[in-house]
Amino acid sequence: MKTIRLRDGKERSVLRRHPWVFQGSIAKGGGDAGETVRVEAHDGRFLAWAAFSPSSQIRARAWSFDEAERIDEAFFECRLRAAIALRGRLAIASDGVRLVHGEADGLPGLIVDRYGEVLSAQFLSAGTERWREVIAQQLCALTGVQRLYERSDSGVRGLEGLEPRTGWMRGAADATTEVTITEHGWTLGLDVAKGHKTGYYLDQRDNRKRFADLVRQLGCKRVLNCYSYTGGFSVAALAGGAEAVTSVDSSGPALEQARRNIERNGLDAARCEFLDADVNQMLRDALKAGRRFDAIVLDPPKFAPSAAHADRASRAYKDINRLALKLLEPGGLLLTFSCSGGIGAELFHKIVAGAGLDAEVDGYLLQRLEAAPDHPTTICFPEGEYLKGLAILRR
Numbered sequence: 001m002k003t004i005r006l007r008d009g010k011e012r013s014v015l016r017r018h019p020w021v022f023q024g025s026i027a028k029g030g031g032d033a034g035e036t037v038r039v040e041a042h043d044g045r046f047l048a049w050a051a052f053s054p055s056s057q058i059r060a061r062a063w064s065f066d067e068a069e070r071i072d073e074a075f076f077e078c079r080l081r082a083a084i085a086l087r088g089r090l091a092i093a094s095d096g097v098r099l100v101h102g103e104a105d106g107l108p109g110l111i112v113d114r115y116g117e118v119l120s121a122q123f124l125s126a127g128t129e130r131w132r133e134v135i136a137q138q139l140c141a142l143t144g145v146q147r148l149y150e151r152s153d154s155g156v157r158g159l160e161g162l163e164p165r166t167g168w169m170r171g172a173a174d175a176t177t178e179v180t181i182t183e184h185g186w187t188l189g190l191d192v193a194k195g196h197k198t199g200y201y202l203d204q205r206d207n208r209k210r211f212a213d214l215v216r217q218l219g220c221k222r223v224l225n226c227y228s229y230t231g232g233f234s235v236a237a238l239a240g241g242a243e244a245v246t247s248v249d250s251s252g253p254a255l256e257q258a259r260r261n262i263e264r265n266g267l268d269a270a271r272c273e274f275l276d277a278d279v280n281q282m283l284r285d286a287l288k289a290g291r292r293f294d295a296i297v298l299d300p301p302k303f304a305p306s307a308a309h310a311d312r313a314s315r316a317y318k319d320i321n322r323l324a325l326k327l328l329e330p331g332g333l334l335l336t337f338s339c340s341g342g343i344g345a346e347l348f349h350k351i352v353a354g355a356g357l358d359a360e361v362d363g364y365l366l367q368r369l370e371a372a373p374d375h376p377t378t379i380c381f382p383e384g385e386y387l388k389g390l391a392i393l394r395r
């Protein structure tokens, strides 16, 4: 068994069950890519079993803090079983469910979404890459799902020294990659091969429902859905009684899927406008043209992948929020989000406050929003918290 020994004092975060060991914390030792290593303190005390990753800044990710545990097939079966069992106990109004959410489920670097009878997985770390076949086999056995698509094409694999890889791991190679799920009673189509990430943004499930309810309750008629992707919030707006919905995204295929999703639910696509555009530009043009909306959603991509990008990202968030607040009618609703791990909830609130000041607009904070419960955060790994949002009623 290979060992990595930490520098004096660097054991503290691992003792608090934080699963990452950074390169700078290691005094000596190493292993092959994905190999299980024993992590020990400067005095030789056991700290964790971890997957070694020779090319990443996060040089090791802990599998277990229990010295008696063996990292073998039974270990993965146990963790996967627990992750899946948790979802069975949560309130999830969909057959699209995140089954494994990386670190929070004790499986650093592994993301698995279930879309009806298809699994879509990302192996994002050297450790999960090493155990990929075992994990695939057990996922299918534990869920009874026969089809598993791999979407290991995220940029973070590069940091781990891994090449991108996509394709069916289980199920016919020529099978369709299109799937439909039922979310809060809405039928939504997605494509596990061509969609973003694993195919869809399950984390916004309950916020889409909340939006439908608020649109109805507040009587919002003209809705602007920025960064709409496949139109989840647009479907919600129409279901909530909106009369005109504008969906803006820079991805043409996502907008086509958005149109299909609206039609699938028997909603009126004639009330919809689909703009293949840059949201920044679109917001400015809309303001110049004197357009106004009763409800706006801002759900941008990650502007700050880490805290190092927080300054620039803050300015970008502030700018779109300022424009959106100006485009809102008094009494209108703004749902604004950040999925940047590098921007905490408190900072995000401050950014939106700054945007309000610049726009000379105040608002009531109706609700604080977060990711759906199948994207859990654990108390030992607060970095896992990434999606935060505010529902604001313009004064």
Ligand code: SAH
Residues within 6 Å of the ligand: 196, 200, 201, 204, 227, 228, 229, 230, 231, 232, 233, 248, 249, 250, 251, 254, 277, 278, 279, 280, 299, 300, 301
């Ligand atoms: N709200 C969506 C998820 C949004 S993901 C849902 O509920 O499913 C972010 C989206 O922003 C992606 O679809 C991406 O194509 C789009 N995007 C990224 N940068 C953009 C830009 N500058 N202008 C418009 N869309 C952009």
